[in-house]
Amino acid sequence: MAQILIVDDDHQLRQSFERLLAAEGHAVRTASSGEAGIAAVREAVPDAVVMDVRMSGISGLEAYAAMREIEPRLPVIIMTAFGTTEIAIEATKMGAYDYILKPFDIPEILKLLDKAVAAGRSMRSRVAVGVEGEDAAAADAIIGRSPSMQELYKAIGRAAPTDATVLVRGESGTGKELVARAVYQHSLRADKPFLVINCVAIPETLLESELFGYEKGAFTGATGRKVGKIEQANRGTVFLDEIGDMPMSIQAKLLRLLQEQNVERLGGRQVIPVDVRIIAATNRDLEEAVRQGQFREDLYYRLKVVTMTLPPLRERPGDIPLLVRYFLSRYAREMGQADPGATDGAMAMLTAASWPGNVRELGNTLKKALIFSRGGPLSPDEVTKALGVPLRSTASPDGDGGESMADCIRRELASGREGLFEELMDRFGHLVIRQALEATGGNRSQAARLLGLSRPTLIAKIEKYGLRIEAQARIEG
Ligand SMILES: Nc1ncnc2c1ncn2[C@@H]1O[C@H](COP(=O)(O)OP(=O)(O)OP(=O)(O)O)[C@@H](O)[C@H]1O
Ligand SMILES: [Mg+2]
Incomplete structure (x- = not known):
């Protein structure tokens, strides 16, 4: 959820924006003039502003300049019609985030707003360097003592x-x-x-x-x-x-x-x-x-x-327990759960696992583990599931010591949870992509050919599963 300020002298437009953005889960404030918009920013800096360029009273351009004085990192999107694009361009020259031509389509403005909000947050939400514990979990933090x-x-x-x-x-x-x-x-x-x-x-x-x-x-x-x-x-x-x-x-x-x-x-x-x-x-x-x-x-x-x-994660395994505690505490908080912590067994598994996607992959794995978790400290079983390992033996139904795919699916189906198809397919997909990347030494073009996927499709899946690994440095062809 983001705090959005709409500044426009057109009552109807303000109202439809308010409805649209509220439906998206944002908190919306509105102002009917440039002056009122400036006052609203002064009162509380929102995550982003959408403002008309031409209003009665001071123009959007002047209002933008005043808002920038208050908070230069505030992303402001200027709305403009064909006749007034020069003014909107002037605003971007002064630092406005972007402008959008009226009439605009809704998906377009929503996408732009999301980008603006993310840009503003990456500027203003602090990255804590080398801190630990509660302070770190509350923010983005760079964790590691190595x-x-x-x-x-x-x-x-x-x-x-x-x-x-x-x-x-x-x-x-x-x-x-x-x-x-x-x-x-x-x-x-x-x-x-x-x-x-x-x-x-x-x-x-x-x-x-x-x-x-x-x-x-x-x-x-x-x-x-x-x-x-x-x-x-x-x-x-x-x-x-x-x-x-x-x-x-x-x-x-x-x-x-x-x-x-x-x-x-x-x-x-x-x-x-x-x-x-x-x-x-x-x-x-x-x-x-x-x-x-x-x-x-x-x-x-x-x-x-x-x-x-x-350094890649494999060169600082001693930092893995710190990172595990950080991610568990952070994601649990984001999901509104209590921090479950991890058992020694789970911690040992996570420390021994290979992380070609480094900290990102570790974080994504822990997020998944929390979703699977039924409460209590993270167990080796939950880690195994989050890593997608049980699906490893696809051939023999009896497995090779590990759990067979069929067993795993049967167990999930008996778990009482619902809507499992996508989740199971994702776990399988994750495993397939991971193996294909391992087999090709991270060469994405080769992996895409092997799987019969287009390169963009493969890359989208790599992103989805948090598997981005170093591949560009290699010669691909
Ligand atoms: N030392 C760290 N402590 C805590 N979180 C980290 C650490 N390093 C990375 N992360 C987290 O891992 C994820 C990936 O980090 P980031 O996007 O900075 O990596 P990157 O090196 O830019 O990756 P890429 O090359 O794939 O773009 C982010 O969610 C980030 O918050
Ligand atoms: Mg990056």
Whole structure:
């Protein structure tokens, strides 16, 4: 649930928004003018604002400027009609989260709102570094006491208050994004925006305009001006995730930004000075990418000056019990349950298991274990189930010492719970995908072929089961 503020002088629009968002489970406040909107933000900062650009009294643009004074990290979505897009673009240049053209469709605005809320929270909800116990479970936290993690905490402390570019490296699921947020939150720019751009999630052609913007007529379809994220984040921090996958053409522009602190919009002639701090992350072997001509050497040297490397979980097994306690306490709280704790047997199993998806996979496994749990401390049996292991012996009904698939299904069906089909299929699917990745050494293209799935389908399943593992560093084909 999020706190949303709607600012519009149209009574009907406010009402329909209120109904729509309440049905989505959000808490909605409304304001009928820019002035009232500013007062509402001053009273309590919401998670996001949706505001009309043209209102009687002060305009949305002026109201946005005043809200930004109160809280620069507040995501504001500007609503605009065709005639007033220039003003909306002006607002994004000042840092507004995004704008949306009226009439908009409902799924579109809901999606945008979700993104805005998540962006605002990732800025404002603190990442606790190296704390334990109750304090940690209440927030996002970086957990771990091993020497490599302690080195990391020191590195965060040293680098955060400087404006240095930071490169965060490590396998999938080791906490790179958490570290990026921690660096930002401990920096002198902590009260300014933090924008995240995932370089693999956005197609090459869009990535360039997303980052740097464009002028009207820059290419077919560029019917107006667009302000890039870098410009939008002026005075703040930009997190370039999966930078190892950034196309070469864009790497050149990024290098220039790092060297000269300015950008040029696509099709534009104007050099626009910007003041942004860059934090980048990758799970790729950048040295290899440089050798193969996929990553610019000059950019690599520029980025790696301050590098933070996250250890994979297998190199710090001593931290697993700490992480288990953290996740159990955190997820139990989120599910409104009491923290069940774990038996020694369960803890030993979790510590001995292999975690190709690192901390993310461990966390997801514990979340599942809590869902299966019938109360009482987590047992080895519940861990086994959450790991999907009982489905291992598919061939013989008597099993090979482990429980056969048929037995497992029979037991679940006798458990008295309902609606089991999806859950059982998921557990089976999880196991199949995990095995396929193991069999191919994490090569997702090969695994997709083996299973007869398209690559995007496979990746969606990997995400769903929390199995993302390091694969991009390998040559796929
Ligand atoms: N040391 C840690 N302590 C507590 N939680 C952690 C830790 N490391 C990672 N997590 C949790 O694991 C999940 C994955 O972390 P994160 O997204 O930061 O990983 P990542 O390295 O960016 O992964 P990817 O390369 O797949 O994007 C998140 O839910 C995060 O909160
Ligand atoms: Mg990440």
